[in-house]
Amino acid sequence: MDYRNLGSAGVKVSPLCLGTMMFGEWGNRDHQDCIRIIHRALDAGINFIDTANMYSDGESEEIVAKALKGRNEETVVATKVFFPMGPGPNQRGLSRKAIQEQVNHSLKRLQMEAIDLYQIHRPDPSTPWEETLRALDDLVRQGKVHYLGCSTNHQEANEVPRLEAWQIAETVGLCQRHGWESFSSLQPPYSILRRNMEVEHFPMTQRFGIGNMVWSPLEGGWLTGKYRRGQPLPDTPRAHKWVKDVEDPKFDRRIEAVEALTVIARDKGVPLPELALAWTLVQPAVSSVIIGPRTFEQLESCLRALEIDLTEEDLAAIDRIVPPGETVL
Numbered sequence: 001m002d003y004r005n006l007g008s009a010g011v012k013v014s015p016l017c018l019g020t021m022m023f024g025e026w027g028n029r030d031h032q033d034c035i036r037i038i039h040r041a042l043d044a045g046i047n048f049i050d051t052a053n054m055y056s057d058g059e060s061e062e063i064v065a066k067a068l069k070g071r072n073e074e075t076v077v078a079t080k081v082f083f084p085m086g087p088g089p090n091q092r093g094l095s096r097k098a099i100q101e102q103v104n105h106s107l108k109r110l111q112m113e114a115i116d117l118y119q120i121h122r123p124d125p126s127t128p129w130e131e132t133l134r135a136l137d138d139l140v141r142q143g144k145v146h147y148l149g150c151s152t153n154h155q156e157a158n159e160v161p162r163l164e165a166w167q168i169a170e171t172v173g174l175c176q177r178h179g180w181e182s183f184s185s186l187q188p189p190y191s192i193l194r195r196n197m198e199v200e201h202f203p204m205t206q207r208f209g210i211g212n213m214v215w216s217p218l219e220g221g222w223l224t225g226k227y228r229r230g231q232p233l234p235d236t237p238r239a240h241k242w243v244k245d246v247e248d249p250k251f252d253r254r255i256e257a258v259e260a261l262t263v264i265a266r267d268k269g270v271p272l273p274e275l276a277l278a279w280t281l282v283q284p285a286v287s288s289v290i291i292g293p294r295t296f297e298q299l300e301s302c303l304r305a306l307e308i309d310l311t312e313e314d315l316a317a318i319d320r321i322v323p324p325g326e327t328v329l
Contacts, residue, residue, distance in 0.1 A: 001045030001306075006076075006287050008209025009147055009184040011116070013076050015281050016041075016302060017048035017213055019292040023063045024056030028294050031063055037299055038067035042074060044303050050187075050213070050290055052080035052121060053106050061109035072112060078185075078213075079106050080151060082121035082160075094124035096135040103144055119149035119187060122160045129171060130178075137180035149185035149213075155196055156329070165200035172208050183210055185287070190214035192276055192318060193222060193257060196327045202285035211287035214280060222254060223276035225262055229255055250329070257328050260321045270308055277305035279318060 003012040018041045021027070023034040038049070049068075051060045061079060068075055081102045084092040092098060106115060118139060124132065139145040150171075152163035168186065175182035186205050188197045190212070197212075205212055218224055226234050227246050246255070258272075265275040280289045293299040322328055 001047075003047070004287050005211070006117075006147070006213070007184055007205065007211030009211065011076060011147060011184075013048040013211075013213075013288050014046045015288055015306065016046050017050050017078075017288040017290045018046050019215065019290040020049065020051045020060045020064055021055050022292055022294050023051075024059030026056045026060075031066065034063045035067040037293060037296060038064070040296060040299060042071065044299075047074060048076045048078070048213075048288055050078045052083075053085055053102055053109075054080075054083040054121070058085070058105070058109050061106055065109060065111040069111070076116045077110065077112065078117035078119060078149065079110065079115055080119045080121040081106070082124060094120055094127045094132040094135075096131055099132070099135040099139070103139055107144065114143055115145050117147045117149050117185060118145040119151050119185070121151050122153065123150075123163045123167060125161060129174060133171060133174055133180050134178070137175075137178075140181040147184040148181055149187060150183050151187035152189075152201075154189050154194070155327070165204040168201075168210070169204055169208070182208075185211045185213055187213050187215055187290070189216045190280065190283075190286070191217050191219040191223060192261065192279055192322055193219045193254060193328045195322060195325055198285070199325045206285055212285050213288045213290060214286055215290040217277055217280040217289050217291070218273050219276075222258060223261070224273045225258065227251075227255070227258070254328050257321050261318070264314065264317055264321075268308075268314065270304075271301065274301055274305040274308060275310075277302060278308035278310055279315070281305065282310055282315075 001014050003014055006013050018038065028034050049064060051064050053061060081099055082094060085102060090097050103118065136148050150163055150168060155162060172182055188201055190197050227243060233243060233246055262272050265272040268275065277289060280286060291302045293302060
């Protein structure tokens, strides 16, 4: 495995990061099966595992703890804070109270003395940055956290505000001014079909030495080829929530892009999802790519992407389908 630095931080992470959002009630409820998948990933050289306190209401963190028993020192474990973890108004967000309480809950569920990478899941407009950043710095000084990170959502998502590049740059300035620990990583959505992060976020992170651990490299299943004209919609909650009708004209450009990418994958002799992962892995601003396999077969497919060698001609052909900086909705 070709380990990489997480941005300018000294910690080494695998190019593939095992995402565990679908481990537990939200996806695979078989804890032993989830543990076997985690162990297979570790045995393959993946040392980076991403979870969050809100994934299946903490169940994902508990599964990770079971899988890593006796193997914690082999891994870099990342989790997050922001979303509601109870009915109270202070059981969410990025206040000092919420951060201090939620990190303790995560440490207990993960059965760890320190979290390797603690990330804010989303920005919290109701809390001043100074309060949040000082609280996070305290966690590092207390030895509860090794590194800090932040995460953002799709530009068109409306559940919470997106973390803009200028806001992250603002936090860098605040941390430099006060001598606080700054963010070592950003977790943004990124795929062949969603390249808008290349416009502002990636240049900013490269300027400040922030590593990108990108999520949704298969664009919610679009880059697996399962959404095609004339084919039935997959019987999955994600499909019925986000796509609903693949014949909708609003998906015309996306369908065309996927068809063109399928041709490139076929000519190269590799499956489309493996091509899409391989493309994401070679992007210069990317430290690690988060994968979310629910089965052994999906994990093995992700691992094979590490072996694909993309030529300059391959990359140029993909750029012609989705130019740098563009997003195909």
